[in-house]
Amino acid sequence: MITHLLSMEDLDAEQIGHILDTAEGFRDIALRPVKKVPTLRGRTVCNLFYEDSTRTRTSFELAAKRLSADTLNFSAKGSSVSKGESLKDTAQTLEAMGVDAIVIRHEQSGAAQTLTRFVQARVLNAGDGWHQHPTQALLDLFTVREHVGRLAGLNVAVVGDVLHSRVARSVVQGFATMGANVTVCGPPTLVPASAPSWGCEVTYDLDGLLARTDVLYLLRVQRERMTEQFFPSSREYARIWGVGRDRLARLPDEAVVLHPGPMNRGVEVTAEVADAPNALITAQVTNGIAVRMSCLYLMLGGEQAAPAEPVTQATTAEEVAAR
Amino acid sequence: MSATTTLTLTGARVIDPATGRDEIANIVVDGERIAAVGDDSAGLRLDCDGLVISPGLVDLHVHLREPGGEDAETVASGTAAAALGGFTAVCPMANTEPVADHAAVIEQVKQLAVAAGRCDVHPVGAITQHLAGERLAELGAMAAVGVRCFSDDGIPVGSAQVLRRAMAYARTWDAIICNHAEDPALVAGGTANEGGVAARLGLPGRPHEAEEVMIARDLLLAEGLGARLHIPHVSTARAVELIREAKQRGVRVTAEATPHHFTLTEDLAGDFDAVYRVNPPLRTAADVRAIRAGLAEGTLDAIATDHAPHAPEHKEQEWGHAPPGMVGLETALAVTLTELVFPERGEPTLTLPQAVRALSTAPARSRDIDGHGGPLEPGAPANLCVFDPQAQWTVQPGVLVSRSHNTPFAGRTLRGRVVHTLLRGRFTVHDGELTDEADPDDGDGEPAVSGNLHHTGLGPVAQPPPAGPTPAEPGATASAPQASIAGQERAGG
Structure with missing residues (x-):
């Protein structure tokens, strides 16, 4: 095959x-x-x-x-x-x-x-x-399908450093191919202008996205991007695009959270989110x-x-x- | 000096942009020089019916890799490739090892070219020592040995102050500054045109603005100083506009476009085959159209190859590890004819005379290269390119005479083939084959040409015998031994 x-x-x-x-x-x-x-x-x-x-x-x-x-x-x-x-x-x-x-x-x-x-x-x-x-995207699709029961029609938000992320490219294309509605989100410096051609939408406003998100996919944000002027500090990144307890609470109840690892706790994700019951991060590893x-x-x-x-x-x- | 040989190239379409001539005519070559253009004939006759004779082609931008990169190319192999491509003069860049930032390397390259005997070289000197962009190289020492253009090649002079000083200083000799036009910070780490293709492939981008910002800066600096500026390998639509506007303001600027930038697009990065990696990168179809329009209107003066040989072990690598650049000397004329003059679809971009101008006359004038680019008139050096505008051939990398085979046109069927190249009256290429001139001192007297000569045998030619002994008497016909003709060509060098 x-x-x-x-x-x-x-x-x-x-x-x-x-x-x-x-x-x-x-x-x-x-x-x-x-x-x-x-x-x-x-x-x-x-x-x-x-x-x-x-x-x-x-x-x-x-x-x-x-x-x-x-x-x-x-x-x-x-x-x-x-x-x-x-x-x-x-x-x-x-x-x-x-x-x-x-x-x-x-x-x-x-x-x-x-x-x-x-x-x-x-x-x-x-x-x-x-x-x-590609195997990262496949295991993510497998994990979401296992927990949610379907892929088509889900609202998937892929958040973080899209530009430098092989995971983002595979995950966006994988979910889009399976009929999900994908939105990528992050600072404009880290989202390619042509991202919509991957079959997704683009927003820089994470808070506007959360309430209609079924799958929140957080990407690793490397601290060295800060020194390359993609954003001013990890503190500011976390404030605008990081996900902690408050943003987790604004997701729909059934929403799931994924991360490909390794996590930068305190930047794109806080410990409460990483260890939350709807975080599928260890299931991703198993699958x-x-x-x-x-x-x-x-x-x-x-x-x-x-x-x-x-x-x-x-x-x-x-x-x-x-x- | 050897005996003078007289030869008439008969019946070709003679295109000479310097005089505006475009007609069927004979060209009589007497020794190193053109004796007549018109109906006259003298000496041996070489049938050129159906062929085009133009001034020998001139390439403003090549890499011959010697000294230091002899695994990829040598002056001998690179000038052989140039001759096969119809070129009689090429300008090798300074990024050798050691760098051509002093007169000794310039002299070495010129001497190697003289020894090889296949193509004139006009080396470009470095602007700054070691191409480091900081301290000026001794431009005067290089100007003293004939350098007319200075460039740090693929490494842009990032400091506006250093470049401005170089422009001002070069005015001593009214020499030309050529600066790689990509802002170093904007392209740092980039390997492909920034845009949809690079984003999808995960390749770090080189934005078109990087080129345009640099060109705009350099144009303003040159304008303020009245300095001469040459812009290499223009690759973006907006860059063409900037140059057009500058020319309208009277800025002393010339510009070149490469065959790969006016034919190929960024999509070719799709398979990560590093043969398509080049700086500036292949751009979009809209950019290709703009480059073509720039050539048609003359905003872009010259077609230059940026012939950049790389050994296979360097190109057969991961995209990001492979060095940028592609070879072009042996395909430039055919790509130009196929894509711009005789396109299978759409309107032609250039007429044949316009193409000859961009490949020969304009580059020669833009760099003060005397004796090349025409005019084709009595007394002028017989630097000629004779090509068949109809002949089709398929590019096979393995048969290129360049030491490196990193051509982006592999497998393409092209129209237009160089038949003969004459350098000061001597055949460097005869019937599509290199003549055996690489060692002019070997003196074995054996024929240099194995291919057939096209003598027409139209009977005796009423011309006085040339001075001095010559094995081919006036009136030689098709029955003349080929060896004697070849021998004369050889002696002509």
């Missing part, structure tokens, strides 16, 4: 729905005493991380291991990359070792797509620069593993696990595992 997973732009509603449905089967594996299926036995998945990211790398590693794939972790620090090896050479070295899929995290936008030019292996984008982080299992399975599992049937026929991993 999926050759490479590079961007939410590449997925239509049917494909997203299929990934989420498949993930539901995998979610329940985590509840078993033996949290493992043999689906990807004999396949090798490489986590190629040019940026530090403990949570994403760990999530992918667990996802691959629960599918019985062999995993190897390759981080730029302390490796041949720190000795000046190019992405092309690194990629071709990994391919020569026979990896079937490369999960890449890179600080440069487009690095995952560039990687596809160098290797035959499947490429899964685990975050590239400011560009895309991340199932969603990444789903993506790896759909990219790698189909041909080998069920050669007689197209993978799109297998609705859940349970069925596949049962065969």
Whole structure:
């Protein structure tokens, strides 16, 4: 079904729905005493991380291991990359070792797509620069669908540093593709003027938005943006676009709050919000593993696990595992 | 000096913007110079029916990478690419290693070009030491060895004070200042045109205002001083307007546009293929239209390539890590003809004579390059570009003679092919192939040209024999051995 997973732009509603449905089967594996299926036995998945990211790398590693794939972790620090090896050479070295899929995290936008030019292996984008982080959006869609029961028609507010956020691009496109009404909000310095072309609306007025928000998605705001004059101080940012107890109270009762982590408590979010009952932040982390299992399975599992049937026929991993 | 050779290029459409000539005519070349333009013929005849003869093309903006970047290009390989592109003069930029901020590097580049023998070079000197934008380089020392234009190339002189001083100081020689027009703070970190495409792709933007702010500033400074300013690679619609208004006010400004900026748009960043990364960045379709209009009305004087070779290991990187720039010498004429003169759809932007003016006459005049850009008249150096305006070819990066193959036009079928290039009467390109002139001292006397010569064999030509011994007697016809012709061309250098 999926050759490479590079961007939410590449997925239509049917494909997203299929990934989420498949993930539901995998979610329940985590509840078993033996949290493992043999689906990807004999396949090798490489986590190629040019940026530090403990949570994403760990999530992918667990996802691959629960599918019985062999995993190897390759981080730029302390490796041949720190000795000046190019992405092309690194990629071709990994391919020569026979990896079937490369999960890449890179600080440069487009690095995952560039990687596809160098290797035959499947490429899964685990975050590239400011560009895309598709599995983050998929796990967010999964989490909201699980808690709210639907995606179409929801009012989603994505708040914060949209300009520098790969999460924002993936999340806005993902929710819009699934039929939600998306509004992005933040200081004008951090919202691209062309954001409406992503299928969303733009406002700078968070308070005007809260009462009609079903899903409040808070983006990480890095403190270094302050020194680059995108806003004057984290205190002022928190006052105008941060969410604390008061703003949380103005959300509708059923509204949920998401954050991709890691949080800057005191800037975009306060401790009360992060720990509120309607904050789904730990559920996002839990679901991340199932969603990444789903993506790896759909990219790698189909041909080998069920050669007689197209993978799109297998609705859940349970069925596949049962065969 | 070697024996004088006489040759007549017959039957071509001769386009010479310097004189306004545009007619079918013969050009008689005697040794290094043009002997006649018109009905006369003398010596060997080279059939040019259906071809166009223009003054050799002149490129105001190239990077030959030597010294210091020889993995990407050398003066020899870059001038070979220039000759194949129909150029007889190019102006290499100062961002070499070491920087061309003193006369020694200028002299070195010129000597390498003379040794290669394929194209004249007129090096651009640095404005500031090490291109650092702080302390003026010794402009006088470089002017003394012939430098007419100073530029820190892709690094803008950010300080208005430093640039203004440079403009004032350069008036000593009435030399030209050329400043990369993007405000450094506004483009810091940027890798693509700021706008919808870059925002969607998550690429840091370079706003068009960065270019316009810098051009506006530089125009005002030049105007106040009466200094000469050249604006490189204009890429935005508003920049064209600013230059138009300045010219109307009488500011001494010239400007260039590149083939990539008048044909390609920011959408090409979409696959993150760094071959399309360039500064200033590829812009929007509206900007492309404005650049074309600027060329048509003459606001933009010249077409220049900004030929920027980069070795594959540098371009085959993540978009943000790859250096900006693309090669252009071997495709500039064909891209211009295909896109601006003979477009498949829509109205032409330029007539053929206008295109020749922008590729040859205007750039030569704008930089005081004598002997190039015409006029094509008796006594003038025979610096000529002979091209087939009909021939179609497909750009294959692997066959470019530039050491680097980072062309944005790979796979495109273009119309217009250089057939011959003559540098002071000597073929640097014959029948679409480089002549073997790279080592003029090897003296083996073997024919330099393997391709066919188009002699017409129209019988004896009533001309007195040229002075001195020559293997090809007057009246040589199609039966003349090709080797002798090639040998003469060789000796002509």
